[in-house]
Amino acid sequence: MTIIAPILIGIVYVTLMSLIREPHRRRFNAIMVAGAGAAYLSGGGFGAWEFAFTALITYFAYRGLDSWTFIGIAWLLHTIWDALHHLNGNPIIPFADHSSLGCAICDPVIALWCLLGGRSITDHVRGWLGGGPPRRVAEPS
Numbered sequence: 001m002t003i004i005a006p007i008l009i010g011i012v013y014v015t016l017m018s019l020i021r022e023p024h025r026r027r028f029n030a031i032m033v034a035g036a037g038a039a040y041l042s043g044g045g046f047g048a049w050e051f052a053f054t055a056l057i058t059y060f061a062y063r064g065l066d067s068w069t070f071i072g073i074a075w076l077l078h079t080i081w082d083a084l085h086h087l088n089g090n091p092i093i094p095f096a097d098h099s100s101l102g103c104a105i106c107d108p109v110i111a112l113w114c115l116l117g118g119r120s121i122t123d124h125v126r127g128w129l130g131g132g133p134p135r136r137v138a139e140p141s
Contacts, residue, residue: 002098002101002105003105005102006101006102006106006109007105007106007109010105010107010108010110013109014113015121015122017029017113017118018121018122022118025118025120026064026068026071029071029114030061030062030064030070030071033060033061033064033074033075034058034062034074036057036075036078036107037054037057038054038057038058039092040053040085041054043085043091043092043094045088046085046088046090057074057077057078060077061074068114068116068117071118072111072114075107075108075110075114076107078103079104082101082103083100083101083104086098086104
């Protein structure tokens with residue numbers, strides 16, 4: 001379950017986010033990854049580096065307001081940070097030893113979806129089930 005549950009959580013996240021229409025979906029995800037970037041601040045496992053990492057993620061999240069690619073990169077950076085915290089013994093949830101490992105497994109699922117453009121998977125499922133073709137939503141330029 002250490003591997004399966006985080007993957008399922010990533011899939012549930014992507015599914016729920018797919019219910020939000022564009023461009024709100026992209027902007028909401030930029031806010032989510034910014035929050036994830038600040039998640040380790042209270043633990044302080046890496047001291048001042050926690051602030052530097054939060055600043056880096058904040059930059060990518062800001063750029064992500066207009067770009068799924070930047071959001072995906074931010075989730076991949078968070079994956080690295082999760083792995084480092086797991087290896088250093090400073091989990092994101094202090095009383096859950098493998099929480100950073102779970103996060104490091106979940107985050108790439110979300111990152112992959114973002115790097116593929118953050119398209120609504122629920123629209124595609126509706127199309128497969130006979131609800132018509134997937135809705136095409138024009139991206140603002």
